[in-house]
Amino acid sequence: MxxxxxxxxxxxxxxxxxxxxxxxxxxxxxxxxxxxxxxxxxxxxxxxxxxxxxxxxxxxxxxxxxxxxGDSQLKDLESQTVTVTENYRNIEQQVKEAESTLRELLAAPTTLEAKEQLAELESKTETLQAKLNKLSQNTVLVSHEERDRIKAEHEKLNKEYKKRKRVCLDVINAIMEGYPKSKKLLMEEVGIETDEDVKMPPIQSS
Structure with missing residues (x-):
């Protein structure tokens, strides 16, 4: 029964x-x-x-x-449940907001474009620097104006990429507070590639 x-x-x-x-x-x-x-x-x-x-x-x-x-046990359970529920809802809301921000960042094509342009400028700058080192100081391979333009653009993209990368990592770290798996698995699931994954040259300091 x-x-x-x-x-x-x-x-x-x-x-x-x-x-x-x-x-x-x-x-x-x-x-x-x-x-x-x-x-x-x-x-x-x-x-x-x-x-x-x-x-x-x-x-x-x-x-x-x-x-x-018995009533005391129920009251204790009720109090504990309220506390746990509130904490869970707060964390759940934070995770949702962080995931939303991360999706927006990942969906923005400008992040990838800035990364590609920065890598291209890094490579170009290294090539030009190598040529300059081999040539006499009196030999002008690239005009001062062109060098200044490239350097300014490189620094601009460098700063932008660092800013976007920092924001992205902050969001990932926020998600990790409520994520049950490792950071590596999270990045694989959302499709994030690191600098090492794409063999990006190290970013030079300005």
Whole structure:
């Protein structure tokens, strides 16, 4: 009989549960409606305690010579549940906001374009510098204006890339606070490639 089965389960565990918890913990031996009716019957018979919590109720078997400890357990559980729920919701909201920001950053084509242009300018600057080192100081391979233009553009892209990279890493670190796996797996799942992955030359300091 469902009523006795539910009572027996509550007595054996001696812990507070909701109707859904009991259905799941009893491996769906009885349906939710049957379990709920059994709980209502047990409450009306005075064999278990009932404590409303939000949209659901928590049930606990009455102790022998009940001195109110069952109610105390329910109150403690309620307080703990409220705290845990609030913390979970706060973290969940932070993760959602961080994931949204990360998606926006990943969707922006300018980030990839800046990375490619920076790598190209790094390579070009290294080539020009090597040629300049080999030639006499009196030999002008590139005009001062051209060199200044390239240097200014390189520094601009360098700063922009560093800024975007820092923002991206901040977002990833924020997500990692609530992410159960490693940072490497997270970056693989969202499709982020590191400088090493794309064999990008080291960024020179300005």
């Amino acid at each position: 469902a009523t006795e089965g539910v009572l027996k389960y509550l007595q054996s565990t001696n812990r507070p549960y909701s109707a859904n918890d009991i259905v799941q913990n009893m491996h769906k031996e009885f349906g939710k409606a049957v379990v709920q009716k059994a709980l209502d019957d047990l409450v009306s018979q005075g064999r278990i305690c009932e404590k409303p919590y939000g949209k659901q109720k928590i049930y606990c078997v009455k102790q022998p010579d009940d001195d109110g400890s």
